[in-house]
Amino acid sequence: MDLEYHIISTLVEDKPGVLQKVAGLFNRRGFNIDSITVGNSEVEGQSRMVISVHADKKGLEQVTKQLNKLVDVIKIKDITKNAVKRELCLVKVNIPNEKARAEIMQYSNIFRAKILDVTEETLLIELTGDKQKINAFISLLENYGIKRIARTGLTAMSRGV
């Protein structure tokens, strides 16, 4: 089975159980959802869900059709091509020495990350970007010892009108 990376954007009714139903359909096919983000949309009472998933073409087509059948699902679009993708990452990193502190702050500058909290031993940094950018930043910080990472998972929107 050839798995491809897909980003599916769905507009759903903001009701209990919708997330469970959507996730359940992917689960039945044996697709592992890489990430799923949900939040309010431009319409009151409707949420936008962005799902990133590795799936084979035929299987994904079937899941998309099944998703469409859910009464609570209003719209579905595969926006893999032509999408702006962003993820937010919070990372708490150790500061072994003063030199490290300076280096980390410099990296943060380069990556346009924000420092949210400072203690003697740690820095809490916020970074927004696509997956590659965040991965690159994290791998730089790994040298200092990362205490904790929290990532939101991908949200995305197609370019143009």
Added chain:
Amino acid sequence: MRGGEAIIESLKNMGVKTIFGYPGGQTIPFYDMLYDSDMDHILVRHEQCAAHAADGYARASGRVGVCVATSGPGATNFVTGIATAYMDSSPIVAITGQVPTHLIGNDAFQEADIIGITMPITKHSYQPKNPDLIPSMVKSSFEIAKTGRPGPVLIDVPKEVQEGELTNFDDSLIDTPGYNPTIKGNIRQIKKARDLIRQAKKPLILAGAGVIISNACCELNKLAKTINAPVMTSLLGKGAFDETDDLALGMLGMHGRKVSNDSINESDLLIAIGIRFSDRTTGRLDSFAPDTKIIHIDIDPAEIGKNVDIDLPIVGDARNILSSLNKVLDGYKASDDVNKWTEMIKQRKQDLLPRVTYDDVPLKPQTVIKEISEVLTPESILTTDVGQNQMWAAHFYDTQKPRKFISSGGLGTMGFGFPSAIGAKVACPDNPVVSINGDGGFLMVCQELATVHEYDIPVIAVVLENRTLGMVYQWQSLLYNERHSQTLLGNSPDFVKLAESFGVNAVRITKPGETKEALASAIKDNEPILLNVVVDSEEALPMLPPGAGINEMIGEYKLEKDVI
């Protein structure tokens, strides 16, 4: 008006006169209010049977069936019935009690997350958090259950919502912007279908349950006659086309008629209507009609291309599409090639008529079905259980009208036959209703003998007694070196005494001719009765072994013309 009364009133507004159910702790308020209402309630003896009865009611009548159970175990007993209805696109509304809202999530006594449990097997579900929501939720449940591709809808009603007073409500449909089933077929696709039909030299029609659900049988008949194409059906498509018609070939599939299974791959155009190409219908996919162009008409876009690659899909309601197709085919005359093909298939059908004439004792199941056929009228409703009994009935019984052959196809639920017959009889009290069961499946639901007795529901339960779990036994015989693991049922119970202990008459039948006689008198008496027919346990149905193509049947296909 309180919540429970609102449920009853809303059901009445939907035209419901009878519901099937079983009370329990969290539905006591509802049942208390039912006590004062004129709604008929059939007390079944197991919740699963309430769901099957509602399902049988829906399939026999085309109206939504309603069943009620309490929370927790009552609700989980619904699960098999709901899944059965889901797989076969049957419109039922299942109402469950739930623990009071403030206890939900606390592992309260008899609490189960039935909405979560049934999520993959319901079309939709509702849980009113206050009584004002009930009228619109009930109305919306019916709307969703019966429109588009029908299916079960669950309403889970917490106890205090049943008791609470309605203060500010309306009964308008709940806005569901994501639910817009496509009804009308795309006319360009329909014209393409016409062109394919015009080019075809060897057309075949394959009709499924969708034809029956959308009441498209007249349109199908017209199409078949216009283009002079033979018609096969799936198991659940039985009755979509009169099986006594010259053009009818009978069921296709794992236990299908030989003429259907042999012919499908020879066709150059297959018009498939309201069917989902289940693995039991197609056999191995890569040898299913590999060189045939396929037109697939279905209301559910998710069915298009799911199993079989389709050359021309048309999404929409079968009746709507067939009626448009018939219009654009106006003036069509079948070509000589088509007429020649159809004559050849008709002759093949005559040559391959399956043998039903035997005078053996123990009785051959084929003969039992033949005798049943001889007594029943086209208006009679036949329900089946699952297993050999189902396939004997499906293979050898000619169904002439829609909604007259009721069977659990997708889920294959043992124990479906008898309770679904109860529902069918309640829906259609003037039609004789016969359920064909095996001794295994009947014993799963035999407590419903009490129901037919108490309510005097004149269902005729045929129990084919072979003291085995016949279908699995047959697989073991043919494919597992006759190692009959756990499929021998021993000699208990005595079905006649069992029925009599419930106050239901029963007859034991062992010889040719007796089925016919007993059935005829049962229909005349119009009382519940059990016909305990002892049949040959060694008789096996020809079948497609797993992984085989549609024309690779094993087992001897005995022919009527070889009867000496």
